Amino acid sequence: MAGFVRALRNSGFVVGVRELLDATEVVNDNGWSRPPLLRDAWRALLCTRLADWQRFDELFDAYWLRHGIQRNARVSGMSNRASQRKTLNDLGGNGGQWKVDHVEDGGDEGRATESETRSEGASRSESLETMDMRHVHDPEQLEQAYLVAEQLAKQMHHRLARRDRATQRGRRLDLRRVIRRSIGFGGTPIRLAFRHRPPKPLRLVMLMDASGSMNQYGAFFLRFMRGVLDTFREADAFVFHTRLIQISEVMRDRNPQKAMERLSLMTTGWSGGTRIGDCLKSFNRHHAKHVLNGRTVVMILSDGYDTNPPEILSAELACIKRRAKRLVWLNPMMGWKGYQPVAKGMNAALPHIDLLAPAHNLKSLAALEPYLAKL
Amino acid sequence: MDASRESVLAKFTEVGYIADPQLATAVSLMERLKRPLLLEGDAGVGKTEVAKSLATVLDCPLIRLQCYEGLDAHTAVYEWNYQRQLLAIKIWEDEHLSATEKEKHIFDREFLLERPLLQAITMEQKPVLLIDEIDRADEEFEAYLLEVLSDFQISIPELGTIKATSIPYVILTSNGTRELSDALRRRCLYHYVDYPSEDKELRIINARLPEVDQALAGQIVGFVHALRKEDLRKKPGIAETLDWAAALVGIGITNLQGDTEAVHDTLLCLLKTREDQQQMPIEVVERLIGKVA
Numbered sequence: 001m002a003g004f005v006r007a008l009r010n011s012g013f014v015v016g017v018r019e020l021l022d023a024t025e026v027v028n029d030n031g032w033s034r035p036p037l038l039r040d041a042w043r044a045l046l047c048t049r050l051a052d053w054q055r056f057d058e059l060f061d062a063y064w065l066r067h068g069i070q071r072n073a074r075v076s077g078m079s080n081r082a083s084q085r086k087t088l089n090d091l092g093g094n095g096g097q098w099k100v101d102h103v104e105d106g107g108d109e110g111r112a113t114e115s116e117t118r119s120e121g122a123s124r125s126e127s128l129e130t131m132d133m134r135h136v137h138d139p140e141q142l143e144q145a146y147l148v149a150e151q152l153a154k155q156m157h158h159r160l161a162r163r164d165r166a167t168q169r170g171r172r173l174d175l176r177r178v179i180r181r182s183i184g185f186g187g188t189p190i191r192l193a194f195r196h197r198p199p200k201p202l203r204l205v206m207l208m209d210a211s212g213s214m215n216q217y218g219a220f221f222l223r224f225m226r227g228v229l230d231t232f233r234e235a236d237a238f239v240f241h242t243r244l245i246q247i248s249e250v251m252r253d254r255n256p257q258k259a260m261e262r263l264s265l266m267t268t269g270w271s272g273g274t275r276i277g278d279c280l281k282s283f284n285r286h287h288a289k290h291v292l293n294g295r296t297v298v299m300i301l302s303d304g305y306d307t308n309p310p311e312i313l314s315a316e317l318a319c320i321k322r323r324a325k326r327l328v329w330l331n332p333m334m335g336w337k338g339y340q341p342v343a344k345g346m347n348a349a350l351p352h353i354d355l356l357a358p359a360h361n362l363k364s365l366a367a368l369e370p371y372l373a374k375l
Numbered sequence: 376m377d378a379s380r381e382s383v384l385a386k387f388t389e390v391g392y393i394a395d396p397q398l399a400t401a402v403s404l405m406e407r408l409k410r411p412l413l414l415e416g417d418a419g420v421g422k423t424e425v426a427k428s429l430a431t432v433l434d435c436p437l438i439r440l441q442c443y444e445g446l447d448a449h450t451a452v453y454e455w456n457y458q459r460q461l462l463a464i465k466i467w468e469d470e471h472l473s474a475t476e477k478e479k480h481i482f483d484r485e486f487l488l489e490r491p492l493l494q495a496i497t498m499e500q501k502p503v504l505l506i507d508e509i510d511r512a513d514e515e516f517e518a519y520l521l522e523v524l525s526d527f528q529i530s531i532p533e534l535g536t537i538k539a540t541s542i543p544y545v546i547l548t549s550n551g552t553r554e555l556s557d558a559l560r561r562r563c564l565y566h567y568v569d570y571p572s573e574d575k576e577l578r579i580i581n582a583r584l585p586e587v588d589q590a591l592a593g594q595i596v597g598f599v600h601a602l603r604k605e606d607l608r609k610k611p612g613i614a615e616t617l618d619w620a621a622a623l624v625g626i627g628i629t630n631l632q633g634d635t636e637a638v639h640d641t642l643l644c645l646l647k648t649r650e651d652q653q654q655m656p657i658e659v660v661e662r663l664i665g666k667v668a
Binding site for chain 2: 014015016018019022025026029037040041043044045047048049050052053175176179180182183184186187285289290293
């Protein structure tokens with residue numbers, strides 16, 4: 001029994017001691033001990049979500065009837081295979097590149113040195129703030145950039161929470177207290193009491209473009225998203241390229257190494273042009289009703305190069321706009337000198353966007369804070 | 376309640392709810408382990424109906440708490456009747472009672488308005504407590520609910536702690552608009568309500584709308600199942616199927632193949648968004664009918 005529960009826990013089931021005791025009690029009861037009945041009873045007791053519900057039969061058979069595969073073994077074997085496939089797994093620890101392409105070779109060398117000389121200025125972190133993140137390749141510098149990004153996300157959250165509380169004080173009468181206080185005055189409400197419900201903080205949903213053209217910013221944005229997921233009370237993250245994948249669950253994994261392994265497994269085999277339109281369509285179809293509400297800010301991190309016809313993008317953005325409070329598009333290319341949003345996708349998107357902002361360095365991300373705080 | 380699975384199944388069938396064996400198991404476990412039952416599934420698959428049928432089966436009252444964002448203790452648990460309190464204070468104004476005595480009167484049980492949660496635990500007879508769409512309530516309320524569901528007592532500062540006189544059968548439903556906390560999930564028995572199989576849906580139509588002809592019912596179920604396989608924004612639920620069946624009978628259609636145009640017009644019972652309706656022009660409907668007939 002305990003062994004089975006352990007196997008379930010390894011597969012991500014949430015099973016407490018009470019459940020284990022109850023499950024044992026069910027076995028001891030004569031009316032329940034017939035296997036098919038027991039299976040259903042335990043399913044009701046030990047499953048807590050749809051994913052559990054769908055896998056329960058398999059795990060039950062694997063453990064009690066010894067056929068089927070042990071899923072756990074496969075999970076632990078992941079690391080080997082993942083590191084063989086050259087994909088996103090270098091992202092996490094040492095600040096490697098987004099994908100393993102060695103960008104710093106050849107033409108980029110000049111820029112790399114440029115950034116290094118810049119960073120030798122008076123304040124190291126200050127210069128980093130304004131540096132275009134595609135020029136940052138030194139692992140140590142990148143790691144520092146990660147930290148600053150995380151810090152910014154934290155600050156943003158802090159501000160939001162405080163401002164929310166400061167406004168709206170005392171808009172509704174707290175009748176309960178008023179009456180209590182009025183007793184001393186023979187029932188005349190002389191001293192009034194107010195109640196205020198601090199409005200809930202914003203919800204942030206981020207959709208990140210993981211296409212080749214956004215390659216150089218990938219590591220930077222992922223780190224930023226991680227910071228947001230850790231610090232905002234409600235946030236969700238997605239990456240898209242040719243398909244859309246929800247990564248909030250994976251990114252929240254406390255073990256960063258494992259998180260990156262899972263992320264790389266999920267995104268292997270992506271190639272071809274970016275289908276922003278299709279990806280947003282699948283977002284609207286499958287995720288929107290779960291993650292969007294009236295106080296959600298949707299943040300799209302993309303350069304707007306879309307291989308779908310722009311009409312799709314336009315229609316889907318309109319759909320998101322209807323459901324969310326604000327739609328923010330962060331385009332790293334905005335920070336480049338002389339950039340105009342001429343990409344067809346970008347043009348189609350413009351009418352639906354509340355804010356189009358650059359996001360090529362730490363400073364531009366920090367500039368978002370006042371905008372979000374006003375909402 | 377006789378808790379064996381077969382008897383639960385039979386009783387549900389008697390009141391017109393076609394349950395599957397797994398649900399029957401969960402319901403009988405609810406009684407045995409005194410745990411709430413959490414039902415998840417798409418909108419319109421009959422989650423709320425489970426609670427209603429259970430109340431009919433057990434012949435006990437159904438107390439329903441509909442959750443929404445911003446739901447607080449005053450609407451879910453209890454509230455003082457302020458108007459009466461104010462009146463009472465005025466009436467006692469001339470009587471020479473001390474402020475403490477007056478306060479004691481004011482915060483008496485008779486001035487307390489019981490809201491669903493308090494009502495459910497103070498009833499003589501065990502009720503069925505349906506907490507509908509718990510995912511719409513805020514996290515704070517969920518945490519509070521967890522406390523009530525494990526202790527079955529509610530404390531009111533002015534009155535003291537009210538202990539449950541009967542522990543209700545609690546059914547929670549969720550549409551998945553928000554991820555519920557692990558603590559709440561762990562506390563509950565879990566059942567996922569899926570779209571029914573063709574056979575089951577046919578039995579549901581027979582149970583609910585006996586006036587629908589067998590052949591037509593078969594066609595309806597086949598058509599709805601084909602429709603669910605299409606790429607729709609909102610898949611039709613069981614409630615929609617029943618509506619549609621009733622509508623078809625109402626306008627006198629006995630065979631889907633006979634009058635495609637009329638069938639197409641009644642699809643507004645099944646398709647609830649503009650995109651879905653645009654996606655089902657009359658040609659597609661004709662093709663689907665051809666498949667099932």
